[in-house]
Amino acid sequence: MTQSPPLSEPTRAVRKVHKPSLGDRLAEQIPRLVVSPTMLIAVVFIYGFMIWTVVLSFSTSRILPRYEFIGWQNYQRLFGNERWMVALTNLGIYGVLFVVICLAIGLLLAILLDQKIRAEGFLRTVYLYPMALSFIVTGTVWKWLLNPSVGIQRFGRELGFENFRFDWLVSSDMSIYTVVIAAVWQSSGFVMALFLAGLRGVDDSIIKAAQIDGASRITVYTRIIIPSLRPVFFSAIIMLAHIAIKSFDLALALTGGGPGYSSDLPAIFMYQFSFTRGQMGVGAASAVIMLMGVMAILIPYLYSELRVKKDDR
Amino acid sequence: MKFQKTLLGAAIAGTLASGSMAGEVEVLHWWTSGGEAAAIAVLRDMVEEEGHTWTDFSVAGGAGENAMTVLRARAVSGNPPASAQIKGLEIQEWGDLGFLASLDDVAAANGWDDFLPEEVASVMKYNGEYVAVPVNVHRVNWMWINPEVLASAGASVPTTLDELWETADQLQEAGYTAIAHGGQAWQDATIFESLVLATGGPELYSRAFVDHDEDALTSDAMREAFTHLRRVTEYLDQGAPGRDWDQATSMVIRGEAGMQFMGDWAKGEFTAAGLTAGEDYLCVAFPGTEGTFTHNVDSLAMFEQRTEANREAQQTMARLVLSSDFQETFNQNKGSIPVRLDHDMSTFDECAQASMETFLATSQSGEGLVPSMAHGMSTTSSIQGAIYDVVTAYFNSTSMTEDQAVNRLAAAVRAAR
Numbered sequence: 230m231t232q233s234p235p236l237s238e239p240t241r242a243v244r245k246v247h248k249p250s251l252g253d254r255l256a257e258q259i260p261r262l263v264v265s266p267t268m269l270i271a272v273v274f275i276y277g278f279m280i281w282t283v284v285l286s287f288s289t290s291r292i293l294p295r296y297e298f299i300g301w302q303n304y305q306r307l308f309g310n311e312r313w314m315v316a317l318t319n320l321g322i323y324g325v326l327f328v329v330i331c332l333a334i335g336l337l338l339a340i341l342l343d344q345k346i347r348a349e350g351f352l353r354t355v356y357l358y359p360m361a362l363s364f365i366v367t368g369t370v371w372k373w374l375l376n377p378s379v380g381i382q383r384f385g386r387e388l389g390f391e392n393f394r395f396d397w398l399v400s401s402d403m404s405i406y407t408v409v410i411a412a413v414w415q416s417s418g419f420v421m422a423l424f425l426a427g428l429r430g431v432d433d434s435i436i437k438a439a440q441i442d443g444a445s446r447i448t449v450y451t452r453i454i455i456p457s458l459r460p461v462f463f464s465a466i467i468m469l470a471h472i473a474i475k476s477f478d479l480a481l482a483l484t485g486g487g488p489g490y491s492s493d494l495p496a497i498f499m500y501q502f503s504f505t506r507g508q509m510g511v512g513a514a515s516a517v518i519m520l521m522g523v524m525a526i527l528i529p530y531l532y533s534e535l536r537v538k539k540d541d542r
Numbered sequence: 543m544k545f546q547k548t549l550l551g552a553a554i555a556g557t558l559a560s561g562s563m564a565g566e567v568e569v570l571h572w573w574t575s576g577g578e579a580a581a582i583a584v585l586r587d588m589v590e591e592e593g594h595t596w597t598d599f600s601v602a603g604g605a606g607e608n609a610m611t612v613l614r615a616r617a618v619s620g621n622p623p624a625s626a627q628i629k630g631l632e633i634q635e636w637g638d639l640g641f642l643a644s645l646d647d648v649a650a651a652n653g654w655d656d657f658l659p660e661e662v663a664s665v666m667k668y669n670g671e672y673v674a675v676p677v678n679v680h681r682v683n684w685m686w687i688n689p690e691v692l693a694s695a696g697a698s699v700p701t702t703l704d705e706l707w708e709t710a711d712q713l714q715e716a717g718y719t720a721i722a723h724g725g726q727a728w729q730d731a732t733i734f735e736s737l738v739l740a741t742g743g744p745e746l747y748s749r750a751f752v753d754h755d756e757d758a759l760t761s762d763a764m765r766e767a768f769t770h771l772r773r774v775t776e777y778l779d780q781g782a783p784g785r786d787w788d789q790a791t792s793m794v795i796r797g798e799a800g801m802q803f804m805g806d807w808a809k810g811e812f813t814a815a816g817l818t819a820g821e822d823y824l825c826v827a828f829p830g831t832e833g834t835f836t837h838n839v840d841s842l843a844m845f846e847q848r849t850e851a852n853r854e855a856q857q858t859m860a861r862l863v864l865s866s867d868f869q870e871t872f873n874q875n876k877g878s879i880p881v882r883l884d885h886d887m888s889t890f891d892e893c894a895q896a897s898m899e900t901f902l903a904t905s906q907s908g909e910g911l912v913p914s915m916a917h918g919m920s921t922t923s924s925i926q927g928a929i930y931d932v933v934t935a936y937f938n939s940t941s942m943t944e945d946q947a948v949n950r951l952a953a954a955v956r957a958a959r
Binding site: 291293294306310311312372379396398399401487488490491502504507508 | 607610611614617618632635636639725726727730779780781782783784922923924926927931934935937938939940950954957958
């Protein structure tokens with residue numbers, strides 16, 4: 230990756246005659262020089278800190294880092310903690326629902342928008358707009374909407390449906406689903422944009438050929454268009470999955486992890502244990518588990534990406 | 543160049559002229575809301591009057607979480623501020639890390655031991671030396687009542703837990719929200735610790751929350767406290783989860799709810815609404831905890847300084863914090879009471895006077911003055927967090943039994959040690 234591109238033949242020929250001047254040598258090194266600060270920063274602040282976190286997760290660190298090592302104790306504590314298990318279960322529920330619903334809604338919207346309708350540009354912007362908001366804003370707005378005493382429930386009751394109930398936000402069993410609702414609202418427009426780009430890339434002639442062969446519209450979509458969107462599905466899943474694992478601000482603004490800790494997520498758990506509860510060791514251990522979660526998604530992705538490139542050659 | 547030299551000379555001369563006295567104190571705190579900011583500005587003026595420089599280092603938000611994160615970063619990089627708002631057992635944690643400076647000289651010169659209650663002084667000491675200075679005392683086991691609401695429901699002010707449920711029933715029948723509450727972990731824990739104090743008394747309370755004794759944590763009184771806690775949830779409105787405490791207080795102020803269980807910082811909300819203690823609102827001890835005092839003491843811990851001048855400034859500030867003048871104005875603004883037992887309370891309102899009376903009585907008899915668990919006075923942040931988790935999980939669950947709750951409580955405390 231960092232190697233400079235091979236010099237073209239004529240340059241080499243010249244080099245054999247003249248000693249390379251200082252300017253030439255500098256020019257050769259410039260790409261490396263320019264890239265190296267970024268490289269260094271990435272190595273120290275991303276990979277260095279990852280390693281530091283792993284080290285801390287095996288230490289007795291409490292309010293400050295401390296380097297006495299206790300083996301796997303922090304991990305044992307972590308997995309003995311009821312709250313962590315709740316957070317992991319929530320991540321499972323939230324992650325799967327978030328990704329699946331976003332894909333379904335995004336694909337549906339994209340297909341509908343792709344029907345050569347009027348005002349497509351306007352509609353596209355409408356659906357894409359939620360992405361321009363930060364998760365904190367989304368969380369706060371949905372908190373008001375979902376709050377039974379001011380939001381949708383009250384609206385329903387004022388319309389005359391006296392027994393209308395929509396109190397997921399304040400129910401321990403259902404609160405995690407409100408996070409899914411808000412997250413889907415925010416991200417499905419983005420997925421739509423991805424799919425729309427994919428749909429535009431499908432070769433028209435194949436579709437026309439299929440239509441001449443008598444394929445119905447539904448068959449065209451299910452047998453030709455959607456399968457050809459496979460790479461889009463792939464990138465969308467990767468992006469959504471790691472948004473899900475990193476989720477912190479949305480849940481914090483929407484439910485604050487509550488009621489109780491019923492809508493806790495690993496990122497909130499990590500933050501609280503590391504920074505407010507003086508259990509940096511356990512917090513670091515939870516961060517490492519999250520990192521492993523992200524890697525479990527990224528490694529197959531990178532692997533397949535690199536393999537595809539090799540095949541192309 | 544010449545100008546710079548002159549400037550440097552002037553600076554040196556200036557420093558010499560004022561002797562080794564003029565130092566700088568940098569104070570990290572999160573007293574940033576209106577009344578609080580005004581309260582701490584008084585200290586700033588007093589410090590500056592003594593000829594030192596005050597560098598304000600306020601970090602708002604998150605009940606001090608943000609400030610603590612900044613403090614850790616500063617401490618790790620070897621450049622902690624002169625003083626930081628640290629309280630309770632966290633003082634011991636910072637002491638263990640070797641960051642804190644001794645205040646014993648100022649303490650001895652000003653006779654701190656004479657007017658500070660032993661219970662409070664022991665929290666301020668690390669290894670027998672003063673390392674922090676108390677700023678104020680909050681009483682946590684208060685109940686705030688809207689007397690009009692109670693009167694219109696035909697209810698009377700409860701003094702025992704049985705009476706509390708009676709009153710709550712009456713309020714609910716009359717169509718009020720009986721208990722104004724915000725469903726956040728610390729608020730759930732605030733009610734829970736008062737319930738433990740009511741069912742088990744101060745002795746069991748200390749065994750459970752200070753010594754973390756397993757038998758006390760799984761005792762019958764603890765179970766009973768959990769039963770009562772479940773009962774509290776029956777009297778809340780649907781909007782309670784996640785609500786901030788001041789919104790709950792304003793429900794009492796507006797007459798939507800009858801009562802709230804909250805520490806005396808709630809008084810600030812009543813005062814801001816222009817209400818008078820004893821007339822428009824009542825402050826009474828949490829039912830069944832009369833004569834006991836759950837204290838929540840804010841304090842400033844002092845960090846080891848590099849220069850003699852800064853050390854001097856730091857010690858001066860510590861002395862000023864406990865001066866009668868500062869105690870008076872700060873606590874008038876903050877809603878708490880002075881930490882000095884010899885303070886004249888005549889200018890304070892009814893609630894503060896009642897609070898001081900109990901504070902004096904309990905600290906002299908040595909019985910009934912207990913540190914607040916919910917506010918980090920009795921446990922380290924990790925054990926406190928573990929208790930929070932169990933209490934709030936129970937509070938928001940309909941299926942967890944009292945037995946499960948006490949067992950999980952004991953297990954969580956053991957794991958967090």
